[in-house]
Amino acid sequence: MKSVIPMAIQETFVKHFGEKEWPLVLKKAGFDPDNVFYGHRDTPDEKVVALLGAIMELKSMSMKDLSDAFGDHWVNHFAAKHYFAFYQRARNAKEFILKMNEVHDKIGSKVDGSKPPKFTFEEKPDGSLEMGYISDRNLIDLVIGLVKGVGKKFNETIHVTKLSESLLKLKFEG
Numbered sequence: 001m002k003s004v005i006p007m008a009i010q011e012t013f014v015k016h017f018g019e020k021e022w023p024l025v026l027k028k029a030g031f032d033p034d035n036v037f038y039g040h041r042d043t044p045d046e047k048v049v050a051l052l053g054a055i056m057e058l059k060s061m062s063m064k065d066l067s068d069a070f071g072d073h074w075v076n077h078f079a080a081k082h083y084f085a086f087y088q089r090a091r092n093a094k095e096f097i098l099k100m101n102e103v104h105d106k107i108g109s110k111v112d113g114s115k116p117p118k119f120t121f122e123e124k125p126d127g128s129l130e131m132g133y134i135s136d137r138n139l140i141d142l143v144i145g146l147v148k149g150v151g152k153k154f155n156e157t158i159h160v161t162k163l164s165e166s167l168l169k170l171k172f173e174g
Contacts, residue, residue, distance in 0.1 A: 001048050001137070002114060004039040004082070009051055012073040017059060028054035042113060045137055063141045071145025075153050083107070093154040094129065094172050097121075097147065117143070124169075131168045140165055 013022060023033035029050040037043065056066055080087060086103050090096035104116035117139075120132035131147075133140045144160050147170060151158035159171040 001043055001045050002039065003037040003041045003043045004078075006043050006048055006051055007037045007039055008074050008078040009048070009055070009070060010037065011078060012070050013055055015073060016069060021058065025051065025054045025058055028058060049137075049139075064144075067141045067145030068148055069145070070142060071147070071149035072152060073149075075146060075149030080153070087153070090154075092172075093150045093156045093158055094170075096150055096154065097129075097131070097170070127171070129170045129172070130163070131170055133166050133168065138165060140168070144168065 010022060013025060026035050027033045030047060031051075052063070052066060055061060056063060083103070086099070086106075087096070090099060098121055100119050104114075104118070107114065107116070117133055117135035117137070119134065120130075122130040122132075124130060131143075133143055140162065144162060147158055147160050147168070151172075157173040159173070161169040161171075163169055
C-alpha cells in the first residue's frame with residue numbers, strides 16, 4: 001500500500017491524541033519507533049493493518065470509530081490538500097463517490113506499483129446506491145469512514161449500511 005495511507009493515519013492519530021504516544025503505536029505495530037513514512041514508498045498491507053490494530057488497542061477504539069476519524073481526516077484534510085483538483089470535478093457527494101475508480105486510475109497511473117481498490121455501483125429503485133468494494137485488503141470499514149467523510153465534505157448526510165465485507169448501501173440526503 002502506498003505510504004500516503006499510513007502518513008494520513010499518523011496525522012489522524014496526532015490530531016486526536018497528540019504526538020507523544022505515536023512512537024508507542026509504531027513499536028506495537030512492528031515499526032521502528034522513529035519510523036517516517038514517505039508517500040511515494042510502499043508499506044506492506046499487513047503493517048498498515050497492524051498500525052490500525054495498535055491504535056485500536058492502545059486507545060481502546062473500535063474499528064468504526066477509527067475508520068470514521070480516518071475517513072474524516074483523509075477526505076477533509078489530507079486528500080483535500082494533496083488531491084484538491086478531484087474535488088472540483090464533483091457537485092455533490094454522490095457524483096464524487098461515483099468517480100472513485102477514475103480518481104484511483106489517474107493517481108495510480110502516476111505511482112509505480114499502485115493497487116488501489118476498485119468499486120462497482122448500482123443505483124437502486126429506492127434512490128440508494130449499492131457500492132461494491134473489490135480489494136484483497138479487506139478494509140471495507142475504512143471505506144465506510146471515507147464515505148462519511150465525503151458526505152461531510154459536501155455538507156450532505158450519507159447513511160451507510162454494510163451489507164457484506166464487499167458491499168455497502170448508501171442513502172444520500174442533501
